[in-house]
Amino acid sequence: MKKISLYIHIPFCKSKCKYCDFLSFDNREDAIKEYINTLIHEINNYSSYVNDYEVSSIFIGGGTPSILSCEHIRKVFVALKDNYNINRNAEITIEANPGTLTTEKIQALIDAGVNRVSLGLQSCNNNMLMTLGRIHTWEDFLSNYNQIRELGINNINVDLMFGLPNQTIKHWENDLRKIISLKPEHISCYGLIIEEGTRFYKMYNEGKITLPSEEIERDMYWITHDILQNNNYKHYEISNFALDGKECYHNKVYWKEQEYIGIGLGASSYFKGYRYKNISDFNEYINCNGNLDEIKEQIQFIDEKTNIEEYMFLGLRLLEGINKLEFYNKWGKHINYYYKDIIIKLCNEKLLYEDDETIKLTAKGIDVSNYVLSMFLMD
Ligand SMILES: C[S@@+](CC[C@H](N)C(=O)[O-])C[C@H]1O[C@@H](n2cnc3c(N)ncnc32)[C@H](O)[C@@H]1O
Ligand code: SF4
Numbered sequence: 001m002k003k004i005s006l007y008i009h010i011p012f013c014k015s016k017c018k019y020c021d022f023l024s025f026d027n028r029e030d031a032i033k034e035y036i037n038t039l040i041h042e043i044n045n046y047s048s049y050v051n052d053y054e055v056s057s058i059f060i061g062g063g064t065p066s067i068l069s070c071e072h073i074r075k076v077f078v079a080l081k082d083n084y085n086i087n088r089n090a091e092i093t094i095e096a097n098p099g100t101l102t103t104e105k106i107q108a109l110i111d112a113g114v115n116r117v118s119l120g121l122q123s124c125n126n127n128m129l130m131t132l133g134r135i136h137t138w139e140d141f142l143s144n145y146n147q148i149r150e151l152g153i154n155n156i157n158v159d160l161m162f163g164l165p166n167q168t169i170k171h172w173e174n175d176l177r178k179i180i181s182l183k184p185e186h187i188s189c190y191g192l193i194i195e196e197g198t199r200f201y202k203m204y205n206e207g208k209i210t211l212p213s214e215e216i217e218r219d220m221y222w223i224t225h226d227i228l229q230n231n232n233y234k235h236y237e238i239s240n241f242a243l244d245g246k247e248c249y250h251n252k253v254y255w256k257e258q259e260y261i262g263i264g265l266g267a268s269s270y271f272k273g274y275r276y277k278n279i280s281d282f283n284e285y286i287n288c289n290g291n292l293d294e295i296k297e298q299i300q301f302i303d304e305k306t307n308i309e310e311y312m313f314l315g316l317r318l319l320e321g322i323n324k325l326e327f328y329n330k331w332g333k334h335i336n337y338y339y340k341d342i343i344i345k346l347c348n349e350k351l352l353y354e355d356d357e358t359i360k361l362t363a364k365g366i367d368v369s370n371y372v373l374s375m376f377l378m379d
Pocket of ligand 1: 192
């Protein structure tokens, strides 16, 4: 049976964080019921397309999926189980915000099949959490983390951010060491991006927040690499670190260009050779009532050239890099047939490392990864 992964988008948050431009709404809890009903129609409507597929991972992301009631969580999982062949060892992740979890809710998630929780903490410092506009404290996080563990989840990710307003290297090191002491299986560390349209964007342009210099931000990144590696967290993707065997299967599906279906508002899919996105307008999405033909937009057939480009710039995000033999087996030609000159140029610039088996980003290449990855676009 072919393998497929599912992404389910829950676009609701208790309040909007000052840095975030993800597709999510605050103060719309009145609309959750209607949204879940539409989502379930969409889940049902995919049923006939996935008969010959087995689901190997599900990621419920947001927004704040942990805002859902136990009843809504159950309904979504019943629909998933009724319509898809879910492998009994599938990785099933939910993103959760500290302050939205209770023992009852964690138990409902476990009963529904969730076996991985991704907790968005961002910072261990309560003042910083306030600056970011988070709804929780460090203590709320700790309490939820311990509850999740006690109820038996043995696969937890913690999201952290660095390069934050007035953050020093010392602050960031303290955050890392505090988290390491809890021994989560996985840690994601993102450098803050000031996204257009966010409150931080306005504050930054009005001089109301001061960020660490680019040099310090890069130092923070490499300190992260050193500290986490020294504590048995393998740096396996630009922003991701995991204990042995605990790399996120679902994210690797994206980076390895495997098939996935995105369900819900604005969700992206890569399925049967096409990339497409669901519409992002909430009312339009509800009005389409899960009709697959009506909700899809930006439908793009991925021809071989695009496929190879994506294979390169997604695969190079992984620190193990691109395996040349795997490339040959997949595309029927040596990697040099397409990229010889680019590889030589980037190796000369010390942005890429090459040996007989692989090519991968160097440390210098990671620091300018957007530039390096863009070089793999063919004309
Ligand atoms: C889908 S988002 C949010 C998940 C969850 N709602 C939460 O806030 O914990 C996943 C992660 O992206 C990161 N993130 C969001 N906006 C960012 C930004 N502007 N710059 C860097 N990282 C960002 C945060 O670490 C966040 O936890
Ligand atoms: S960071 Fe998470 S909780 Fe904050 S607004 Fe974005 S999706 Fe919502």
